[in-house]
Amino acid sequence: MGTMKTDVVVIGAGLIGAHTAVQLADRGFGVVLVDPDPPGGEQAASYGNAAWLSSHSVLPPAAPGVWKQVPRWLMDPLGPLSLRPTYLPRVAPWLWRYLASASTEAKLRTIAAHLRALLVGAPALHAEIAARAGLSHLIDAECGLMHVYPDRAAYAADAMAWDIRRDLGIAFEEVEGEELARRQPDLAPEYRFAIHVPEGGQCRDPGAYCAGLVAHAETLGARRIIARATGFRESGGKLTAVETTQGEIACSAAVIAAGAHSRALAIKAGDRVPLESERGYHVTIAGGDNLPGPTTGVMISDRKVVISRLQHGVRCAGQVEIAGLDAAPNWRRAEVLRTHLAKVFPGLDTAEGRVWMGHRPSTPDGLPVIGRASRLSGVVQSFGHGHVGLVSSARTGRLNAQLVAGEEPEIDLAPFSPARFA
Numbered sequence: 001m002g003t004m005k006t007d008v009v010v011i012g013a014g015l016i017g018a019h020t021a022v023q024l025a026d027r028g029f030g031v032v033l034v035d036p037d038p039p040g041g042e043q044a045a046s047y048g049n050a051a052w053l054s055s056h057s058v059l060p061p062a063a064p065g066v067w068k069q070v071p072r073w074l075m076d077p078l079g080p081l082s083l084r085p086t087y088l089p090r091v092a093p094w095l096w097r098y099l100a101s102a103s104t105e106a107k108l109r110t111i112a113a114h115l116r117a118l119l120v121g122a123p124a125l126h127a128e129i130a131a132r133a134g135l136s137h138l139i140d141a142e143c144g145l146m147h148v149y150p151d152r153a154a155y156a157a158d159a160m161a162w163d164i165r166r167d168l169g170i171a172f173e174e175v176e177g178e179e180l181a182r183r184q185p186d187l188a189p190e191y192r193f194a195i196h197v198p199e200g201g202q203c204r205d206p207g208a209y210c211a212g213l214v215a216h217a218e219t220l221g222a223r224r225i226i227a228r229a230t231g232f233r234e235s236g237g238k239l240t241a242v243e244t245t246q247g248e249i250a251c252s253a254a255v256i257a258a259g260a261h262s263r264a265l266a267i268k269a270g271d272r273v274p275l276e277s278e279r280g281y282h283v284t285i286a287g288g289d290n291l292p293g294p295t296t297g298v299m300i301s302d303r304k305v306v307i308s309r310l311q312h313g314v315r316c317a318g319q320v321e322i323a324g325l326d327a328a329p330n331w332r333r334a335e336v337l338r339t340h341l342a343k344v345f346p347g348l349d350t351a352e353g354r355v356w357m358g359h360r361p362s363t364p365d366g367l368p369v370i371g372r373a374s375r376l377s378g379v380v381q382s383f384g385h386g387h388v389g390l391v392s393s394a395r396t397g398r399l400n401a402q403l404v405a406g407e408e409p410e411i412d413l414a415p416f417s418p419a420r421f422a
C-alpha cells in the first residue's frame with residue numbers, strides 16, 4: 001500500500017481516533033487512519049452526541065438501587081430505558097455487571113475519582129487543540145452547563161451524586177425561581193430549580209469537530225484509508241501489520257479506536273472486554289440562534305435528556321436502548337425525545353426535526369479501556385468511552401500517543417486497563 005512509511009495505524013475515525021491521530025502526527029509519527037466511513041459521519045457516536053464537554057460527568061449511568069426503578073422505566077413509554085427482549089439472554093451478564101459495579105456509594109466514589117482524573121480540565125484542553133486546528137468556533141469552553149430539576153426536592157433526591165462531585169473539587173451553584181427564568185428564559189415554568197456547573201463547556205457541532213480534527217491531522221501528515229480493519233499480522237508476538245478490506249498496512253503500532261465495534265479486534269489483540277452498545281437517540285431542530293431553546297446546555301433530570309444549542313439548531317439527546325449493534329433503530333425512541341423537548345421548551349416548534357441513532361461504546365463499570373493490549377505488543381486498546389467519549393476524547397488522544405511513544409502516561413492508567421475484566 002504505497003511506499004510511505006507508516007508507524008502507527010489508527011483504527012476508527014470517531015473522536016477518539018481523530019484526537020489520537022492529531023497527537024501522533026503532531027509528534028512526527030507516520031500515521032494512517034483507517035475507517036470505512038467518513039470521519040465524524042452519521043455511523044459514529046461522535047456525530048450525534050449531546051455535545052456536552054462535561055468534565056463533571058464522573059458518575060456512571062447506573063446508581064445504587066437503580067435496578068428498583070428499571071421495571072418502571074421499562075413499562076413507561078416515555079421512559080429513558082428500553083430493552084429488546086430477544087437480546088436479553090445475550091446481554092444479561094453485561095447488564096448484571098453494569099448494575100453491580102454501581103451498587104454502593106463506595107464503588108461510585110472510586111469510579112468517579114478515576115473518571116475525574118481523565119476528565120479534569122477537558123473543556124480547556126479541547127479549546128487549546130481546537131485553536132491549533134482552526135476549529136475554535138466549535139468549542140465553547142466557558143459557557144457552563146446546567147442540571148435542571150422541577151424543584152429543590154427533586155434535587156435533594158440526587159444529593160449523593162452532587163456530594164461525590166463536590167468532594168472531588170467540582171464547583172457548582174444553585175439557581176432558583178426568577179434567576180433561573182432570567183438565565184433560561186425559554187424553559188417551561190414547571191422547572192424551578194437548577195444546578196449550574198461553571199466548569200462545563202459545549203461543542204457546537206461534534207460531527208464537524210471530528211471531521212475538522214481529522215482534516216487537521218492530514219495537514220500534519222496523517223493519511224486516511226477508506227477501509228475496515230479486520231485483524232493483525234504479527235511476528236514473535238509483535239505487531240507487523242494491520243489487515244484491512246483494502247489490504248495490509250505494515251506498521252509497528254496500532255490503536256484500536258473503533259468505538260462500539262472494537263470488541264472483535266480487541267480480542268485478537270488479547271483482551272476479551274465486555275463491550276456493549278448503549279444505543280442512544282437524538283432529534284435536532286434546525287435553525288439559528290433565534291430558535292427558542294436553552295442558553296447553555298441543560299440536563300433535564302426527571303426526563304433524563306440533554307438539550308443543547310448547536311451551531312445549526314437545538315438538539316435533544318438521550319435514551320438508553322439495549323438491543324445490540326445490528327437491530328434496526330426504533331424511531332419511537334426518538335419521538336419520545338421530541339415529546340420531551342416540546343414539553344421543556346414549549347416555544348420551540350418541534351414538528352420538523354432530524355432523528356438519529358448511535359452506539360455508545362460501553363463497558364459495565366462506566367470506565368473506558370485505555371492501555372496496551374495484553375497479548376499483542378504494539379497494539380493500544382482505546383474504546384468504551386460510553387457516555388463521556390466527547391469530553392474525554394482530547395486527553396484520551398494524548399494518552400494514546402504517550403503509550404505509542406513509550407512515555408509515562410500523564411495519568412495512572414491502571415483503572416482503565418484492558419485486562420481488568422479478565
Ligand SMILES: Cc1cc2nc3c(=O)[nH]c(=O)nc-3n(C[C@H](O)[C@H](O)[C@H](O)COP(=O)(O)OP(=O)(O)OC[C@H]3O[C@@H](n4cnc5c(N)ncnc54)[C@H](O)[C@@H]3O)c2cc1C
Pocket residue numbers: 011012013014015016017034035036037038039040041043044045046047048049050051052053054227228229230257258259260261262279280281282306317318358359360361382383384385386387388389390391392
Ligand atoms: C445520544 C448520545 C449522547 C451522547 N452525549 C455525549 C455528551 O454530551 N458528551 C460526551 O462526552 N459524550 C457523549 N456521548 C458519548 C460519545 O458520543 C461517545 O462515547 C464517543 O463518540 C465515542 O467515540 P469513538 O471514537 O470511540 O466511537 P465512534 O464515534 O462510534 O467512532 C468509531 C469509528 O470507528 C469506525 N469503525 C468501526 N469499525 C471499524 C473497523 N473495523 N475498522 C475501521 N474503522 C471502524 C466507525 O465507522 C466509526 O467512524 C453520547 C452518545 C450518544 C449516543
